[in-house]
Amino acid sequence: MNKVLLLLFIFLACACTSTHKIDSNVEFERLYAALKMEEILSSFGGEVNISPEKILSEILRDLPESQKRAFIESMPSTVMADTINVNAAKIIFKSKLTSLLTAQELKIAADFYSSNIGLKAHRAIIDAEIAVSESLN
Structure with a gap:
């Protein structure tokens, strides 16, 4: 009986100390969902707002103001962008x-990006990247 209890104890100890193998595919899917990548990638297509003033002012700087203004006013303020293949983008991202x-x-x-502070940090990073991009254009 003592041997059986000893074997049972050893078995339980081994079971408790065995490490759980972390599956990178599972963890990637958790991270992908936490970052809301599906929504982000899907939002890349469709209507995109642009600033004709920003785009053309420097290019047309040598023209008289009236001609420059005519060019700027003739340019649309939105353009249509092709939607991206979200599945292909996910494969590349992964x-x-x-x-x-x-x-x-x-x-x-x-784990981090699934938390409230992680989501807040993620949104802050995106907003900061947009601000940098806009200031460099």
């Missing part, structure tokens, strides 16, 4: 992330 991050790192990132 390939790049899984080549740069281990399964454990993907899990940590998914």
Whole structure:
């Protein structure tokens, strides 16, 4: 009986100490969902607002003001962009992330971006990148 209990104890100890293998595919999907990448990628197509003033002012700087104004006013303020293949973009995104991050790192990132502070940080980063992009144009 003692041997059975000892074997049972050893088995339980081994079971408790065995490490759970982290699946990088599962963790990628968690991270992808937490980042709301499907929504972000889907939003790239469709109508895009542009500023004719920003685009043409520098290019047309040598023209008389009346001609420059005529060109700027004739340009549309929105253009249609082709929608992107979200599935292809996801495959590329996954390939790049899984080549740069281990399964454990993907899990940590998914845990972080699934939290409220992670979502807030993600939105702040996107807003900052947009601000930088707009200021450089």
